[in-house]
Amino acid sequence: MVMLLAFLLLLYYGAGNIHCSRVNYGNITDMLSLLDFKAATNDPTDALRSWNRSVHYCNRYPGRVAALQLPGKSLSGEITPSLGNLTFLKILDLSSNGFSGQLTPLNQLHELVILDLSTNSFQGIIPDSLTNCSNLKLLNLSSNGFSGQLTPLNQLRELVDLALRNNSFQGIIPDSLMNCSNLQVMDLSRNMLAGPIPTKIGSLYNLIGMDLSKNNLTGVIPPSIGNATHLQTLVLQENGLGGSIPDMFGKLSDMIGFSVGANSLSGRIPPSVFNLTSLQTLGLYANKLQGELPLDKCHPP
Structure with missing residues (x-):
């Protein structure tokens, strides 16, 4: 279920690949992080072809990358840890691609509001470092191969929309998840959760x-x-x-x-x-x- 929050943020940042925040300085770290991501990604449709050093990564106005939206671009490979260096990122949408492997630590993305990695081939557990993304409001990891416990989610107190359907999560639904009092949508269907x-x-x-x-x-x-x-x-x-x-x-x-x-x-x-x-x-x-x-x-x- 897509929340109004996501819709409003997408309107604000637009629907393109990269959009930037209103900060009056650039940061070469963001450019290098994006180029590293590009180098590690299989891109059969050349969706990332325009990413290079000669084109400024913030093409709307100088600043830091605030939104990286690449849904349904036929991309694959493993996500590089350097993506965690985009410290002003608010939206990360890599849904409906072929990304695989374990979810890289995103512990530096303190500004992240929307994380959508649905319909990929990720595996492994949710890293504890995700708890550092304390401003997350929408988390969609649906239709992957994630497993393990839901415990790392109990610190995400700002969550409004939690979608984890069609994975292999195990264990109980932790009582501590009930502390996420802003939750409006919780979809944990099609997993292996047990207990009461x-x-x-x-x-x-x-x-x-x-x-x-x-x-x-x-x-x-x-x-x-x-x-x-x-x-x-x-x-x-x-x-x-x-x-x-x-x-x-x-x-x-x-x-x-x-x-x-x-x-x-x-x-x-x-x-x-x-x-x-x-x-x-x-x-x-x-x-x-x-x-x-x-x-x-x-x-x-």
Whole structure:
């Protein structure tokens, strides 16, 4: 899910390859970092052909590189550590390419707001150094081969959009991740996460959408999730969740989609589910739930 924040920042910095911040001095370190990145990158379509020493890397006005956007350019190779020297970088978007290897340390990118490496072939763990990118608001690592724990993310307190779907992350969803109180979108689907959904999930009061589907989660659906009163979509299907569906839906008046299919839920369907006038999608299949669906209360989309 693309956030409004990303859209506004892209409008500000433009949609080209390189854009620069309003700093009244240049820095040859940025130029050398970009040329090193170019030298290590396979570029079959010559997307980086114009990058050379004779063309100033900040072609709008002198300064430091603030945005590097190269989505869908058929680039491949491993990201060089020198990319971490672009210390004024706010947007790094290398999505929909063929980059591989482990994620290089980006511990000097303190200004980074958007990091989108989705739909590549990265592997390995999220480096602890990513916690130094403390201003990150959008982190999208979806559709790669990342693995390991989610623990390094618990210090990214400014996160608004977290998308890690379709990887191989393991372990539990750490309770400390619930301290990222600005989160509006959290997509951890299609991984290998296990253990319970944190009981403090309801402390994410700004949450709009959460997708934890297709993992190995167990335990119950925490009733505290009813405290996230702005929640519009909640997708928990294809896990090992048990117990009953908590009667917390009366608080979730903005709910549009709710799916808990293919779990081990039992008990009766809470009547409050059918009092949600905005609900368009309801997935309850392949459980052990009891009761009848009151079709007279079902509202068409």
